[in-house]
Each structure stands twice: as C-alpha cells, then as structure tokens.
Amino acid sequence: MIRSSHRAALAAILLLSASSTLSADKFEPKLVERPQGARTGLTLTTLDEKSALQVSQAAIGKAVGDHVLLDRESRPTPLSKYRGKPLLVNFIYTACFQVCPTTTKNLQKAVENTVGMLGADRFSIVSIGFNQPFDSPQAMKAFAAQYGIHLPNWEFLSPAAAIVDDLTQNFGFSYVATSAGFDHMNQVTLVDAEGKIYRQIYGESFTAEDLAEPLKAMITGAPIPPQTSTLEEIADRIRILCSVYDPITGKYRTNYAVYIEIAGFISFMIFLLWMGFSFMRGERAKKIKPG
Numbered sequence: 001m002i003r004s005s006h007r008a009a010l011a012a013i014l015l016l017s018a019s020s021t022l023s024a025d026k027f028e029p030k031l032v033e034r035p036q037g038a039r040t041g042l043t044l045t046t047l048d049e050k051s052a053l054q055v056s057q058a059a060i061g062k063a064v065g066d067h068v069l070l071d072r073e074s075r076p077t078p079l080s081k082y083r084g085k086p087l088l089v090n091f092i093y094t095a096c097f098q099v100c101p102t103t104t105k106n107l108q109k110a111v112e113n114t115v116g117m118l119g120a121d122r123f124s125i126v127s128i129g130f131n132q133p134f135d136s137p138q139a140m141k142a143f144a145a146q147y148g149i150h151l152p153n154w155e156f157l158s159p160a161a162a163i164v165d166d167l168t169q170n171f172g173f174s175y176v177a178t179s180a181g182f183d184h185m186n187q188v189t190l191v192d193a194e195g196k197i198y199r200q201i202y203g204e205s206f207t208a209e210d211l212a213e214p215l216k217a218m219i220t221g222a223p224i225p226p227q228t229s230t231l232e233e234i235a236d237r238i239r240i241l242c243s244v245y246d247p248i249t250g251k252y253r254t255n256y257a258v259y260i261e262i263a264g265f266i267s268f269m270i271f272l273l274w275m276g277f278s279f280m281r282g283e284r285a286k287k288i289k290p291g
Contacts, residue, residue, distance in 0.1 A: 031049050031052070031053060031185060031186060031187075031202050031203075032047050032049050032052065032183055032184065032185060032186065046176065046178070046183050047174060047175065047176050047183035047184065047185075051174075052174035052185050055169075055172050055174050056172035056173070056174070056185060056187055056200050056202075057172070057200065058172060059170070059171055059172025059189070059197050059200070060172075060197050060198070060199065060200065061196060061197060062170070062196065062197050063194075063195055063196050063197075064079055064170060064171070064191055064195050064196070064197065065079070065166070065167075065170050066078050066079060066080045067079050067159065067163055067166070067167050067170070069128065069157040069158055069159045069160075069167075070137045070157065070158045070159075070160075071137065071155055071156070071157055071158075072137050072138075072140055072141035072144065072155070072156050073137065073141075074137045077155070077157060079126075079195075080195070082124050082126070082191070082195075083193065083194070083195050084193050085121075085122060085123055085124060085193050086122070086123040086124075086190065086191065086192060086193060086198075086215050086218045086219065087123065087124050087125070087126065087190075087191040088107075088111075088123065088124070088125040088126070088188055088189070088190060088191075088211065089125075089126050089127075089128065089171060089188070089189040089191060090103070090104075090107065090125075090126075090127050090128070090187065090188045090189070091127075091128050091129075091130045091168065091171070091173045091175075091184065091185075091187075092104065092127050092128070092129060092130070092135075092143070093129060093130060093131035093134070093135055093181070093182055093184075094129055094131070094134065094135050094139045094140065094142070094143045095131065095134060095181065096181060096182070099186065099204055101147060102204055103186060103204050103206075104127065104143075104147055104149070105147060106204065106205045106206050107125075107188065107206050108147070108148075108149060108151075109206075110206040110207055110208050110210060110211050111125060111151060111154065111211065112151070113207075113208035113212075114208050114211050114212045114215065115151065115153070117208070117212060118212060118215060118216070118219065120151065120152055120153045121153070122215070122219055123153065123215055123219075124153045124154075124155070125151070125153060125154040125155070126154070126155050126156070126157050127140070127144075127154070127155075127156045127157070128156075128157050128158075128159060128167070129143075129156070129157070129158050129159075130159075130164055130167075130168060130173070130175060130184075131182065132158070132159065132160070132161035132164055133161055135158055136158055137158045139158075140156035140157070140158050141156065143156065144156045171189050171197070172185075172187075172189070172197070172200065173185055173187060173189075185202070186202055186203055186204055187200050187201065187202050188200070188201045188206065188211075189201075190214050190215070190218070192218050193218065198214065198218060199214050201214075
C-alpha cells in the first residue's frame, strides 16, 4: 500500500515536471535562429544568446538614426519618413529558407489582424535585408512577392553595405555568419511616433496581441495630431482602447464592458454637476427671497 502510494506520488511528480518542461518549451520565445544545413569540420562562430539579448534590450529608449535605405524600387527612403506613427522593424536575409520566411508569414498574419483592428494608416512596418550586397532592392522585392506581402503599410528596405553595422547596432540586432547562413536574433522592434525604440518582441511566432497591445498603448498615449478633428480622434482612440484580444479566434473584438464603465462614469459626473447646479440655484433663491 505504501509502495503504491510512493509510486503514485513519484508518477505525479514526473508528470508535473514533464508538463512544466513542455510548457516552457511552448511559451519560451526562440531568441536566436540557427540555420540548419551542411556543416564542415571547421569550428564555427555562433551567436551568444545572452550577450545578444543584452545588446537588444540596451537599444530600448534610444533614438533611431536617420539612416537612408532603398525601397523595392531602388528609391532612397530615410527612416525619418516613418516618424509620426508607430513603426515595426524586423531584419531578414532573403537567402534564408527556414525561419525568415516562417517569421515573415507569422508576422504577416498578426499584422493583418492588427490592421483590421487599428487600421493600416495607424502604423507602418519595414523589413530590412542585412545580408549585403545580396539583399538588394530586387531581392527584397522578389522575397515580398514570393510570400505574398502586399499590405500598403509594409515596405521592404535594402541598406548599403557600408551602413549595415551602424544600422543593426542602432536597433540592437545581432547576427554572425556561419557555413549554413546566419545565426541571428528573432526580434521585431517597436519604434514610437517620436522615433525612439519602445520595445523588442522575440520569437518566430507572433499573434495580434503581441503587436496590437503595445501599438494600442503608443497610439492612445500619443498626442492628438493637430490636423485631425479632436472629437473624432478621441472617439477613435476610445474604440481602439475598448478592444480586447480573443485567443480563440485570434482576432480582436469590442469590449462593451469598458463602454458601460465609461457611460457610467459620464452619467455619474453629469449627476454631480446637476446636484451642484441645484444646490447653487437653491442658495441663490434663498438670498433673493424677501425677509
């Protein structure tokens, strides 16, 4: 009897341990992509994940320099062009046949859902090819076409080889060449409307929640643009703020409970104002009443 209890307890402990390991593997984002392919007997340089993560985190709060890159049509495109609204930035290399395409497709799905909730005019995305001179404007254009990226707020940019180091350091993006491609960080950088790095998001898979929640914070917390109607802008921000992520559908839906709370607050304030007005009117009536 005692031995059976011991065995049952041991089985429960092992099951919990296995569940914890599976959960950690499932939810821990994969920081670094290590390409698989032909390996030689040579000692290969690999990316140190701990140092790469420190470099990535150290970039948060820094301003993005006014780097000038080429778009898919070889037109000069300064990154300052994207000021005034949040910007998502990720680095890829077009010869990648594993994680870069997977990450791009996952990012596309998350962005499409986010566009449906926030609107395409609320933020921009750029994918930057860091393997120069191979990630040319033509290669970036072909990569975008191959994976069906046609969103109006998503651009693919190619930097000159001379600025790649400064550009990647600015964003806290680390990579090293290997015999099979590149070890590189799996990260999407969020830049605020002022051009400062706001957050780094890691992993191969992204959901609308991963992107939309920080974007919502940046959009609703940003100053109201002077060229828009103040009431219209406030109403739009309330709509964005009152949306919640539904993990079952993978999309955002309206949270009417927040609207009810807002309506209740407004009603309470109106009631207080009415009470104050009634009190002042009563006091005034007392003063003018003949004694």
